[in-house]
Amino acid sequence: MKYSGFKVLWEGLKGNTGWKPMWRKPDPKKNYDIIIVGGGGHGLATAYYLAEKFNITSIAVVEKGWLGSGNIGRNTTIIRSNYLLPQNQPFYEFSLKLWENLEQELNYNSMVSQRGVLNIFHSDGQRDAFVRRGNAMLMSGADASLLGVDALKKLVPFLDFQNSRFPIKGGLWQPRGGTVRHDAVAWGYAKEADSRGVDIIENCEAINFLVKNGRCYGVETTKGVIKSKKVGVCVAGSSSQVMGKIGINLPIESHVLQAFVSEGLKPVIPGVITFGAGHFYVSQSNKGGLVFGGDIDGYNSYAQRGNLPVIEDVCEGGVALMPMIGRARLLRTWGGIMDMSMDGSPIIDKTNIKNLYFNGGWCYGGFKATPASGFCYAHLLATGKSHHNAKDFLFNRFEKGRLIDEKGQGNQPNLH
Amino acid sequence: MLIDHPLLGLRDSSEFIYMGDAKLLNRPNWKSKNSKTKFIDYGYLRKNPAGLHKELWYHEQGDRSWLVVTRNTVTHEILKVELARYLKRKANAK
Numbered sequence: 094m095k096y097s098g099f100k101v102l103w104e105g106l107k108g109n110t111g112w113k114p115m116w117r118k119p120d121p122k123k124n125y126d127i128i129i130v131g132g133g134g135h136g137l138a139t140a141y142y143l144a145e146k147f148n149i150t151s152i153a154v155v156e157k158g159w160l161g162s163g164n165i166g167r168n169t170t171i172i173r174s175n176y177l178l179p180q181n182q183p184f185y186e187f188s189l190k191l192w193e194n195l196e197q198e199l200n201y202n203s204m205v206s207q208r209g210v211l212n213i214f215h216s217d218g219q220r221d222a223f224v225r226r227g228n229a230m231l232m233s234g235a236d237a238s239l240l241g242v243d244a245l246k247k248l249v250p251f252l253d254f255q256n257s258r259f260p261i262k263g264g265l266w267q268p269r270g271g272t273v274r275h276d277a278v279a280w281g282y283a284k285e286a287d288s289r290g291v292d293i294i295e296n297c298e299a300i301n302f303l304v305k306n307g308r309c310y311g312v313e314t315t316k317g318v319i320k321s322k323k324v325g326v327c328v329a330g331s332s333s334q335v336m337g338k339i340g341i342n343l344p345i346e347s348h349v350l351q352a353f354v355s356e357g358l359k360p361v362i363p364g365v366i367t368f369g370a371g372h373f374y375v376s377q378s379n380k381g382g383l384v385f386g387g388d389i390d391g392y393n394s395y396a397q398r399g400n401l402p403v404i405e406d407v408c409e410g411g412v413a414l415m416p417m418i419g420r421a422r423l424l425r426t427w428g429g430i431m432d433m434s435m436d437g438s439p440i441i442d443k444t445n446i447k448n449l450y451f452n453g454g455w456c457y458g459g460f461k462a463t464p465a466s467g468f469c470y471a472h473l474l475a476t477g478k479s480h481h482n483a484k485d486f487l488f489n490r491f492e493k494g495r496l497i498d499e500k501g502q503g504n505q506p507n508l509h
Numbered sequence: 510m511l512i513d514h515p516l517l518g519l520r521d522s523s524e525f526i527y528m529g530d531a532k533l534l535n536r537p538n539w540k541s542k543n544s545k546t547k548f549i550d551y552g553y554l555r556k557n558p559a560g561l562h563k564e565l566w567y568h569e570q571g572d573r574s575w576l577v578v579t580r581n582t583v584t585h586e587i588l589k590v591e592l593a594r595y596l597k598r599k600a601n602a603k
Contacts, residue, residue, distance in 0.1 A: 333557035342554040346529060347582070392510075392527045393582045395559040400510055400585070402523035435553045491553040492545075504552050507527055 094284070096200055115280060116160075116287035121294050121319045125153045127474055128312050128321040130299045130335060131328035132156025134165035134275075135452060135459065137282035137293070138467020139327060139474070141199075144289035146468070147475035152291045153321070155314055157298040157331075161279030164329050167397075167429035168460040169352050169386045171365050171376060173210040173270035174235045177226045180485035180497045181438060182233040187482045188465030189235065189269060195464060201281035203274050204379065209364035210270030211240070211249065213414065215259040219369055223265040230267065240264045249366060251417045259370035259413065270365060272376050272384075278463060301338050302449065309449035325450040325474050330395065330430025332453035341444060343453070344435040344491050346506040349394035349428040350386065350457045351403055355421040357381030366414070373410030375418075383421060385411060389431060389457060391507040398428045431457045437509030438497035441469050441479065441486045450474055451488075456509055512578060513590050517571060524570035530555050531563040531577045534597060559583055565593065 094113055104111050127143060129136045132154045143149045156162075172192050174185035196203055214220050220239075227237035241263050242254065254261045283293055294316065302324065303311040311320035328335050330347045362377040375385035387407035390399040404426060412419045434440065434454030439462070441452045452470045455462060469483035479487070485497060491504075502508035510522040532555075537547035559582055566576045575593035580586065 331559075333555070334559050337556070337558075342550070342556060344553040344555070346555050346557050347559075392522075392580075393529070393557065393562055393564060394585065395583045396585055400522070402521070492549045505529065507529070 094288075096202070115284040116293050119292045119294065121153055121155070121292065121297065121314070121316050123320060124151075125292075125319065125321040126151040127323045127325060128152070128319055129154045130312060130324065130326045131331075132160050132283075132293060132295065133163045133327070133329060134161070134279050134282070134463040135329070135455075135466045135470065136327040137279055137286055138463050139325060139452070139470040140291045140293075141282045141286040141289075142468045142471035143475060144286055144291055147471055149475055150290035152286075153319060154286070154291060154293045155297045155299055155312065155319070156293070156295050159295050160283055160293060161276055164429045164431075164459060165279045165463070166276050167352065167427060168275055169374070169376070169384050170272045170275045170460065171210065171270070171374070172205070172273055172461040173267055173365070174233070174461075175210060175212065175226065175230055175237065175265065175267050175270065176499060177229045178497055178499055179229070181499060182229055182235070184465055184469070184482045184486075185461065186230075186233045186235045187468070188462050191464035191468065192273065193269070195278075195281070199281035199285045201277065201284060203277035203281050205271070205273050207269050207271040208376075209266060209268045210367070211364060212265045212367045213245075213252070213369045214262055214264060215370045216262065220262055227265050236267055236269050238266050238268075240266045248363065251361070251415050253414060253416050256413060272365065272378075275460060282467070299335060302446075304339060304446055304449075307445075308447040323448045323450065323474055325452065325470060327452040327470065329432045329453060329455060329459060332432045332451070336444075336451065339446065341446075344440075344488075345432050345454050346393050347395055348389045348391065348431050348433045348507060349396055349399045350389045350431045351399040351407070351426055351428045352384070352386045353404070353407065353426045354378070354385075354424050355383040355418070356424050358383065358421060361417075368410050368414040371406070371410035371413065373407055373414060375411060375415075382424060383418060389433070389507060395430055396428065397430060399426075431455070433506035433509060435491060435504040435506060436496035436498040437500055437502065439466070439486050440488055441466065441473060441483045442488045443473070444488070456506075510585055510587065512566060512576065512587060514568065514571070514574075514576065515590055515592050516574070517568075520568070520571060522566075524568060525566040525576075526569045528565035528567060531565050531593075533565060534577070534593060561588070
C-alpha cells in the first residue's frame, strides 16, 4: 500500500473504507533462503534491507509475539550519533543518515523529528571529555557543537543553572539527533519488507535450531519445521535464551531498563536533554508527555518491570536538572529487557555453527541503531562478510582483548 | 526487592551492589590445562538464565559481606540467601 497526502484526503471522503492491512499474515512455507528469528525493529530492518539492497526476498521473519511487541515498542525513541570510539561512532552516524531518509524510503510517516540532543556538562573535566567526544563526532562526519551557558540559557532556560552541587557549565549539542515514533519504525519496515515478498510470521516461537554436522539448516517453530539456507538470530533481551537452545553461552546478561512518561503537558522541552551528573534523559512526545529514563535496575531480569529505587533515582535526577517538572505527575512506567554485553557494545557476527548468525548485545542503545543494525546484518547474511561500519562488532573481540568499551567499565554489564 | 540477609534479616536491595553470576566465585586455576579458554569463559560468558539464578550481591551499605542469592529472574522472587564466605569454606573443605 502506498500512502500519500492525496490518499488521506480521498479516504477521508470515502469514510476511510479503503485502508488495507499493512502486511499479510502468511503461514510459513517449508523452505526459505533466510530465516530471521525475532520480529522486532532490528529483525524487520534486516529483512527489509536484504530484500531492498541485496535482492533476497525468500525470507521468513518469525516472531514469538505480535510484531513490535518487544523493545521496539518500549524504548524512549531517541536517535543520535554522539559516540566516542572509532569502532562505534561511524556505525551510529551511518544509522543516523539512514534515519534521515527513512520515511521517504519506507513511504511511511515514522515521525523522524530532528529536534536536537543536548548533553549537559557540569565540570571542567566533563567539558574536556565532551570536547573530545564532539571532535570524534565531527571526524566521523556527524554534527556537534559546544554550547556555553549563555547559549543554553536561550535554548533551555528552565534548567537549574545555579544548582550548588552540579552547576551547569554548558552542553554538547547535536542538532541532527532527535526522536522517532518507535512503533511506526517496526510497522514501516514490516510494510515494505512484506511488499517485497518477505513472510512475517507472528505468534511463531523458535523452539530450536536444526543443526547437522555443525551446519544450521532451519528452525523448529511452534508452527512447524521451517528450513532455510541461513538463519539470523536477532532477539535482543532473549538472546541468551535463544542461543542457549544449542548450548551457546553469550557475553551477555539480560537486564531490565525502565522508562517513564508523565501526564501530557504543554510544549516545554525542545529536544532531548541529558543530565551529566546523574543518569537522566528526557524528551517530550508529540502528545505532550515527558518521556524519560535513566539507569538500568542493575540485576539480571526477564521481568519487563523494574523496582522502585530506580524510579526514585531517575526522578531525583530529573528534578535536580529541571526543578520545574517536580509537580508533573508520572503517568506510566514500564520495563524492557536489555541484552547488556560485556563491554557495552553490540555483536553482529557469525557463530561457531555454520549458517547461523547472531545480532545482539545492544545494551540500552538498540533503538537508534535499528536501521544500521538491519543494514549491516543484512550485509553479513547476504555476503558472509561484515559491513565496514560493523567490522569490529565480533564475538572474538573478547578473547582478543579488543573490547569496545565506551565507558571504560570493564566486563561488568550492569555498569555500561 | 528485599534480600533476607542471613545475619541482618530483611534488607532493601538498594543497600547492595550487584556483581552478577555466582560462578565468579570459582576462578579458574591459571596453571590448569586450557586456562586461557577457561578465563575467557569466566570473564565474559554467562548462562544468563530466565528462571533461577545464583548471583552475587555485596552489602556495601551494610556489613560489607558477599551474599549468594538464588533469585528467579522472571518474577524477581528471592528463594535463598547464603553468605558467600560460608559456601566457599564449605567448598574448600571438601
